[in-house]
Amino acid sequence: MLRRLLSHAAIYGLAAQVPRVAGILTLPIITQYLTTVDYGVAGVVTAYVLALNTLHSLGLSVVMISSFARYPTRYQWIWRQLHGFLSVWSIAFGFVLGAVLWWGIPAEAAENRWEIILLQVLPVMFLGVTEFQAMFLYQISQRPFPVALRSFIVGITTVGINIYTIAYLKLGYMGWFYSNFFGSIVGFLLYAYPFYFKEKLWPILRFRWSRIKQSLQVSIPVIPHHFSFFLLDASDKLVMDVLRVQVPRIGLYNIASSFGLYFMAASNAVVQAASPFYIQYIAQPNNEKTARQARDLTFALQALFLIVTFMLCLWLKELFILLIRNEELRQAYPLAIIILMGYNYKPMYLGATNQLVYREHTKVLWKISSVAGVGNVLLNIVLIPLYGIQAAALTTFVSLMYMGYSGYLLKEYRQMSLVNYYPWLWLSLTVIALLVVYLLADINLFMKTFITAGVGIGAIAVYWFSGNRISKS
Template identity: 60%
Template sequence: MLRKLLSHAAIYGLSAQVPRLAGVLTLPIITRYLTAADYGVAGVVMAYIAAATVLHSLGLSVVLMNSFVQHPKRFKWVWRQLHGFMVVWSVVYAGLLSVILYFGIPDETGANKWIIMLLHGITALVFMNTDLVGNLFYQMSQRPLPAALRNFAIGVIVVVLNVYTIAYLKLGYMGWFYANFVGSAAGFLVYAYTLYGKEKLWPILNFKWHRIRRSFKISLPVIPDQFSYFLLETSDRLVMDVLRVPLPRIGFYNIASNFGSYFWAATMGVVQAATPFYMQLHTKSDRKAAALEARNLTFGLQALFLLVTFLICLWMKEIFLLLIANAELQGAYPLGIIILMGFSFRPMHVAATSLLVHKEKTRALWKVSFIAGLANVLLNLVFVPVYGVEAAAVTTFASLMYMGYSGFFMKEYRQFAIVSYYPLLWLAATVATLAVVYTLADVNLMVKVTITAVVLVALLATLLKYKSALTQHVKV
């Protein structure tokens, strides 16, 4: 199972991260033509878009996944019904997004405000539903290659256009928005051919309202959980905008936060690959064996995440000096370390929430993720005015730790849990790892090389250990 999961994760991850890596490698080119204010504008605009995106699917992706597993012979009929509703809802959503952007886009953008609103309005109205359904179809079918090739091609297009619009045309922050729009349009065309031409997953606009209302009982409680990802990953920039933090300081924080976002996006490949495995394990009749298998899978992934984030953070200073051709922005690397280490929580969070989703206890998810996100916002409102943008990195880390480990203490989870995941030990290990790597950030290169060699050996040992452990249990 681990071999299959890792192969799927590699396909998802590499397809998304090779273009993203290329984008990172272009930073020395484009950062010469960007200012902290450019990063500030982009960060604020994307924060408002991320906030609105939570309402796009109304949590119906959970219903789509469950119907695929529970009704493999007739899931397409369910999907077409839900897809039809989402098409109608997208009209309302696009209008709502335009209103949010009208009031949220900084005044410094001038006439560009209307162009940004138009680009994202079209994306919401035309492209987003097809993208959502297409990704879920290939994910749940455990056919990662078609989606991976599509995402890889889009990533390459966006990277090339970023360089062209920013370094050649010198459009500043607008280069990002133009490139992303073209990439979204290209992705829509690919999935439209596959979904509507080959798979016949046309949306049914004359959908049954009773099915939609029944789906909402499962999907709507998921919205606070999905909104939490915005509150944790992106809301910092929005709070800073509300607090009237100068755009250059927001940009300073944004460049550090971007490295956390890069890792967040990279882990999506693992999450996409792991989710179908967890869902299948939860349906097995031998619950004890399945629970042990799921725990072994989680422990292996969590150890892997900690070692990888440690290694990246150890070299964060050198990464900033190499990639960021802007002396002011290079100083943001300590914030990058704190934020990046926070995102190592994902495997433990997926293990807890996947069980709740399978048992359709979605009403409980807000107790984990939404509270974590809300705490992040409130802590930022209190501490950012006093300690500056540095406080936002610390509050993000603390909130992510709550999100990653609190689910194991909920009564809704304990009702179905069979084995212990030792969440407090993993939490302590994560905090200790941050303390160690933050202390080592400025040591000399030879020390870092030695530490890197030791970590790589530990990484290999972790993979070998958990591969062996997983093969002792029932295969998927």
């Protein structure tokens, strides 16, 4: 099973990450033509978009996954109802997003305000629902290839337009907005034919309100849970904007946090591949054997994430020197180490929340995600004026750790759990790894190579042990 999961993750990840890696490799080209102001404007606008993005789907992904698992012969009717409702809702949502952007776009980008709004709003209003449902369909039906192919083509398109608009046309931050806009159009075209003509998932615009109300009763409590991911991933830049931190300082933090988000995007390939396996295990209640299989899967993934983030952070200073052709932006690597190490929380987070979601304990998810997200914002409001952008990196790490491990304290989880996940051991290992790699960031290349070899041997041993333990599942 572990090898099959990793093969699916490779299909999701390799195709999706090839253009992302290409995007990283273009940093030496485009950073010559970008400033901290460009990164600051892009960071602030993206923060406002992500803040509202959780309202776009209204948490209905939970209903889609549940209906697919529970009603395999008639989920299409439920999905078409939801598609019709979300298509109508997207129009209204687009106007709300436009109004917020009009207010939130920094003064440094005022001359391009209308252009930015249109580039951000139009794909959301008319294209977003198709991508949202198609991605979930292929993911939970264990068909990774369409998602991977789409990610590859859209990624390459976006990277190409980025280089053209930033390095050739010298458009600065506007290059990102143009490339994302055209990438959305290409992504819609790639999904539209198989989703509508092969799967026959045309929207039912005359949807039944009773079905929609029933779905919203399950999904609405999940919105604060989904919103918390914004509060953890992007709210730092929004808080800095509200606190009137200078846009160049926001840009410096944005380049640091982008490396954490690169890893998060890459790790989503593993998460996408793992989700069907988790559903397979937890769909069998009170089965200690499958509970152990889910735990073994979680442990294997957590070890993998911890090793990868440690290795990346160990070499992050050299990666900044190699990739960032801008001396001012290179100073962000210590912040990037702290942020990146926080993003290895996901496997342990999945180990608890997948069980809560499947058992429809969605009303308690806020105790994990909302507390983590709101706590991150409040700490930033208090600490950024005192300690600057360094405080934002530390609060992000602390909040991500809370997100990953607090679910194991919930009464609802303890009542259904059949095996011990040893969360506090994994948390301690993560904190120790952060302290060690932060102290080792500036050591010489020989020592880094020696440590890398040692960790690599350990990783092979972990994979071999985990593969033998889990692959028979």
